[in-house]
Structures are given as C-alpha cells and as structure tokens.
Amino acid sequence: MKNKKLLAVLPVMTLLISTVVGCESGSKKEGQPTSTAAATPSASPVTLTVEVFDRGVQGQPDLNNNTWTRYINENFGKPNNAVVKFVPVPRSQEIDKLNVLMAAGEAPDISFTYDSATVSRYAKVNGIIQLDDILAKHGKELTNYLGKTVLSYGLFGGKQMAIPAKRTSLAWNGMFIRKDWLDKVGMPVPTTRDELYNTLIAFRDKNPGGVDRVIPWGLAATGMNYNYGNLGESFWGKQSEEEFVTTPSWLRPGNKDALKFLNKLYNEKLISPDFALDKTAKQADADVTNGKVGFLIANWDYPLRQSISEPLKANVPNANFVPIDTFKNSEGKYKKIAYNENGVNIFIPKSSKNAELAIKYLNWMSDPKVLFFLQYGQEGVNHKMVNGIPQVINQTGDNMQTSNLNLDLTLVVNGVELGDPQKNIKALAASAPGLEDAAEKSYKINTTDTYTNFFYDTPSESNIKFGKTLGDMDKQMTDKLIVCKPAEFDSLYDKLVAEYMAAGGQTVMDENVKIYKAMQSNKK
Structure with missing residues (x-):
C-alpha cells in the first residue's frame, strides 16, 4: 500500500485545521493524571518557555491564558514548581521567526518546526542540545510512547538532537468536488484527469451554482492549504529508485507537462484568477464558503471541517463536497504522497537553562490521560461519548483550540490518540459531524496507493x-x-x-x- 523508499523532496503541506474544542480546568478533575513529584515549594518557580503557533484564528483566546494552558500549569507547573509560559510564533513565518529567536539566544526552551532541514542546520552549528542522556534519565514514558522508529527521525549524526512527534494520521491531501454541481450539469464523478478537465469546463460554462465569478477549481498561492495534490504524479514518467529519491521534482520526467496542464487551466479561467496573490488562503476560504468553488485539493478533510462546512451550509444549504480520486497515472494507479510516521520536530536550544524540565514536561505529556484531556477535555463539558468515540461539544471562548485537537499543545503527537488506529480514524471522522462517512472515505482514498518522503539518515x-x-x-x-x-x-x-x-x-x-x-x- 505504501512505499516508504520513495521521494526525497516534496513541499510540506501544512495541516491547518481549525476545529475548536474546549474544557474546564483549574482544579483537578476526576480522570486527570497524577502529576509528577512536586519540587521544593519554598523555591521560586522556574519559568519553562514553550513555543506555540499563532494561527490567527478568529476569536481565539489568550494563548497564555485559556482552558488548556491553565490545565497545563495546574497539573504540570505547580507540582514541579514551574510556570509554563507559551511564546507565540506566527504560523506563516515560523522558520524566519525561529531563526531570529535562535540567533538572539531567545528561542523557547521547547521549540519546534516541521522543517527537518532547519533542525539539521541548528544541529550542525551546535545550536541545540543533544538529548540522549536527558531522555534516558527523565524521558522513559516519552521514549516508550514514541518508540524507536519515530525517534530515529530525530537522529542527526547518530545523536538524538530532536524529538519527533508521533503522527497517527497518515493521510495528507484530499480531492473534493461539489456533487450538487455535478448533478446539475448531468456529469458523473470524474475518475481521470481528462474527465476532471471536462467537468471544470462545464462548471465554468454552465455555472451550476448561479454565483457571481464562478471558480471551477479553487486555489491559493503555492504553499498554502489549497494545492495541486497528486496531479504531478499522474504525469510522472519512469525513474529508477535512486533517480526518484535524489532528483528534484523539477527534473522528474513529466513534471513539465503537469505544470503546463495547470497553466492551460489557468489561461482557460478554470482556476482561481488571483490565486497567486492569496498568500494566506483567506480568499480561497471565502470563495469556498460562499459557494463559488466546484473543485479543490487541500488537507484530506478540509472542506468537511466545521470551520468550512458550517458557513458553506449557511450560505448554500444544498452544497455537498464529496471526496474523489481523479489523477490516474499511466499504470492505472492513483499514486499520492502520505505522511511519514513522524510529525513535528521538537528541540531544545543550546541557550536553554531548563533542558531537564523540558524533557520532564514532554514525558508528562506522553501520559494517555494527559493527551486525552488536552485533546478532548472533560466529558459532559467539552465532549460526549458516542459508540465509544469522543465527540466535541464545546468550541468557544476559553475552550477554543486554535488547531485541531490542540495539535500545537500536544507536541508529542500529531493527530488523535485513542490508543487504537481504527478508533483514531473514527474519531477523526467524528470531527466532521454529519459528514463522518465522507471523512472516512476520504481518509481511505488518501491512504491508498501512497508513498512517503525518503528519510536520509545523514544530515545533508x-x-x-x-x-x-x-x-x-x-x-x-x-x-x-x-x-x-x-x-x-x-x-x-x-x-x-x-x-x-x-x-x-x-x-x-x-x-x-x-x-x-x-x-x-x-x-x-
């Protein structure tokens, strides 16, 4: 199903999910984990700084004073005589901002990035702390939770320089089309590139949504959360494994034809006309939720999330995005990239004076009860159980999560963690209430015929x-x-x-x- 030997360099899409969840905290509730041993209460509290993405989500709470940060300080901070302070870093500028903080010796004690090359660079210049000994002393539960395979992605020069998060959701991109528009133009779900092209023309010419400025294929600037999915793979020609792994996509056979196809679509007004100027994807979101877009490729569940599906339903009650697989290659396969088992790279800057406390914090977080609470909160307040799967019921105010399942706070895991892969998929689908079947179908499509980035065990x-x-x-x-x-x-x-x-x-x-x-x- 998945060939892990393939692909050296592909753009990293960011999972920008704005599902918002919440919980009550402050005093210890039933089911919350036992905290680590308390430090001497007479000593002044130590401040542990932790990076957090500022995603600019509308209505977001204070990133240092909300349900989740208070829970963390109550259940980890107090018993360890520490104050956990979160340092916001703009998501769209995270590497540039991190470079500035690192150069100034002001990076948070716990910093992270999805870019492995950045971590390699910091390791090369001796800018981050080697973690082998500290992990052995203070990270037993963390090490057991992540496992050897995941931790291996944080090895640079044979030394543990970063702690990769465990990625539980491996699906990456997803393709979606307005089924209600297909019905109006009398066309089936497209299953090939040519069929999609003809469908986009019908959307342009017949404007089945009756909207001003119809957009057959919704896009944003490259690098944002609207993209081209596995279109390139459907054009790629044969290469040896070595060529495929080591060659940049620009030299891959067929890549030029894939870009030429997109150029054709753009010049035939089948793509968002000003997509290259949309460097935040806000315009693309607005076009989708206002019912102007017929087809899109984004994160595997993007239009099914409440942040998109609810305003779309309010504006266009009959709108219905369904997942599809349409870019078939010459072998009759729908090859597509999936995520590796590792997620975000966590590291401790050399300037940190709190390396042991930082590992203790991540070790505490690897407790299943902590992860569950940070992802779902308190039963009856922030979630309800339906057929053994938690479902969010509170998403506002201090309970808001600015990333799906508190991705930016549950650093040791990228994705839902219920201890069972099938439950995880059900839980992912549950985050799209009323659209669970579509979410499960999309996850299945986008974990079939997949390959992953090739992992070089030596820093380049x-x-x-x-x-x-x-x-x-x-x-x-x-x-x-x-x-x-x-x-x-x-x-x-x-x-x-x-x-x-x-x-x-x-x-x-x-x-x-x-x-x-x-x-x-x-x-x-």
Whole structure:
C-alpha cells in the first residue's frame, strides 16, 4: 500500500485545521493524571518557555491564558514548581521567526518546526542540545510512547538532537468536488484527469451554482492549504529508485507537462484568477464558503471541517463536497504522497537553562490521560461519548483550540490518540459531524496507493545551506509558471529550472546521490 523508499523532496503541506474544542480546568478533575513529584515549594518557580503557533484564528483566546494552558500549569507547573509560559510564533513565518529567536539566544526552551532541514542546520552549528542522556534519565514514558522508529527521525549524526512527534494520521491531501454541481450539469464523478478537465469546463460554462465569478477549481498561492495534490504524479514518467529519491521534482520526467496542464487551466479561467496573490488562503476560504468553488485539493478533510462546512451550509444549504480520486497515472494507479510516521520536530536550544524540565514536561505529556484531556477535555463539558468515540461539544471562548485537537499543545503527537488506529480514524471522522462517512472515505482514498518522503539518515550539508532558498524558489517558480502566457511557458520553465539548479539545486542533488549510495552500501 505504501512505499516508504520513495521521494526525497516534496513541499510540506501544512495541516491547518481549525476545529475548536474546549474544557474546564483549574482544579483537578476526576480522570486527570497524577502529576509528577512536586519540587521544593519554598523555591521560586522556574519559568519553562514553550513555543506555540499563532494561527490567527478568529476569536481565539489568550494563548497564555485559556482552558488548556491553565490545565497545563495546574497539573504540570505547580507540582514541579514551574510556570509554563507559551511564546507565540506566527504560523506563516515560523522558520524566519525561529531563526531570529535562535540567533538572539531567545528561542523557547521547547521549540519546534516541521522543517527537518532547519533542525539539521541548528544541529550542525551546535545550536541545540543533544538529548540522549536527558531522555534516558527523565524521558522513559516519552521514549516508550514514541518508540524507536519515530525517534530515529530525530537522529542527526547518530545523536538524538530532536524529538519527533508521533503522527497517527497518515493521510495528507484530499480531492473534493461539489456533487450538487455535478448533478446539475448531468456529469458523473470524474475518475481521470481528462474527465476532471471536462467537468471544470462545464462548471465554468454552465455555472451550476448561479454565483457571481464562478471558480471551477479553487486555489491559493503555492504553499498554502489549497494545492495541486497528486496531479504531478499522474504525469510522472519512469525513474529508477535512486533517480526518484535524489532528483528534484523539477527534473522528474513529466513534471513539465503537469505544470503546463495547470497553466492551460489557468489561461482557460478554470482556476482561481488571483490565486497567486492569496498568500494566506483567506480568499480561497471565502470563495469556498460562499459557494463559488466546484473543485479543490487541500488537507484530506478540509472542506468537511466545521470551520468550512458550517458557513458553506449557511450560505448554500444544498452544497455537498464529496471526496474523489481523479489523477490516474499511466499504470492505472492513483499514486499520492502520505505522511511519514513522524510529525513535528521538537528541540531544545543550546541557550536553554531548563533542558531537564523540558524533557520532564514532554514525558508528562506522553501520559494517555494527559493527551486525552488536552485533546478532548472533560466529558459532559467539552465532549460526549458516542459508540465509544469522543465527540466535541464545546468550541468557544476559553475552550477554543486554535488547531485541531490542540495539535500545537500536544507536541508529542500529531493527530488523535485513542490508543487504537481504527478508533483514531473514527474519531477523526467524528470531527466532521454529519459528514463522518465522507471523512472516512476520504481518509481511505488518501491512504491508498501512497508513498512517503525518503528519510536520509545523514544530515545533508547542502540542504542545510540551500534548503530555505530552494523552498522559496519552488513556490515562486510554480506560481509564475501557472500564470504565464502559454507561448512563454517552455522557455520560462527551462530558464527557472536552470536558475534553481544553479542556486543550489544541483549541489543538493549531488549530495543526495552520495548519501543515498552510502545508505544502500551500508545495507549490504
């Protein structure tokens, strides 16, 4: 089902889920975990600083004073004579902001990023603390919870420099289409690229929603939560495993044709006209919730989430997004990327004076009761049990979670954690009330015919040096190629790719080959 040997570099999509959940806290409730041993009460409390993403969610509570932060300080802070202070970092600028904080020696005691190249760079310059000894002393439960495979993603040069979160949900992107629009234009669910193209034309010409400025395919700027999914995979030609793993996507056979297809769609007014200017995805969200969009690709459950589905239903009661699989390749497969078992990379900056307390905090968090409370809160107040699965019932005020299931606070896990994979899937689907069947179907589609990013067990010096620059170029190149005039596409593609390779792409590729060959040799 999933080939974990494939793919070296793909853009990392951010899971921006705005499901909001809540709970009561303050005093210890029944079912809350036993806290760690108390420190000497006469000593002054130690301040443990922890990074938290500021996602700019409308109506969000104080990120340092809400139901969840008070619970953390009551159940971990007080018994350890500590105050846990959260340091907000804008989600859209997290790497740039983190670099500034690290350079100034002001990064939080517990910092994190989804970008492994950034962690590699910090490890290379001796900017973060090696964690092997501290984990052995204070992280027994944490180590047991994550397991050897997940922890291996945090090894750099054979040393534990980061603590990867366990990812329980492996689905990445998802494709959705307005079934009510299909019914109005008399067309079936598209199952191939050509069928989708014809459907988008029908949406444009017939405007089945009767809206002003119909948008057949809703997009935002590259890197935001509206994207192209596995369109590229449906064009890719054959490569050896080594070529596929080490070669940037720009040189992959068929990649140019995939971008040319998107350029064709844009110039035929089948894609959001101003998508390249939408660098927050707010315009795309507005277009979707106002019923203007017929097809989109985003996170595997995005239009089913309450933050999208509820305003859409209020504006267009009959709107009905359904999951589909439409980008079939030449082998008749719907190849698509899925997440690896690891999630966000947690690390402790060298400037931290509280490394042991930081590991104790993560160790405390790995307790199943702590994770459950932070994700779902108190039964009867923040969730109810339905067929053994918790369902959210309070999502406002101090109980609001600015990321799905408090992703930004439950750092040791990315995704729901109920201790059983099938329950986890049911719980994920339950976050889309009334649309549970569609959510389960989408999860199944997007965990079939999948591959994952290839994990290099040795830090790439060139990727550390050029990774950020090349990542920024990736986004700019893609957007430029989609919106250019068709007659200019071929020459522009070749020019931009040459610039990309000269800016570090060739160096990264050469080192990828070197590391890959060494890894294969070590297996013999």
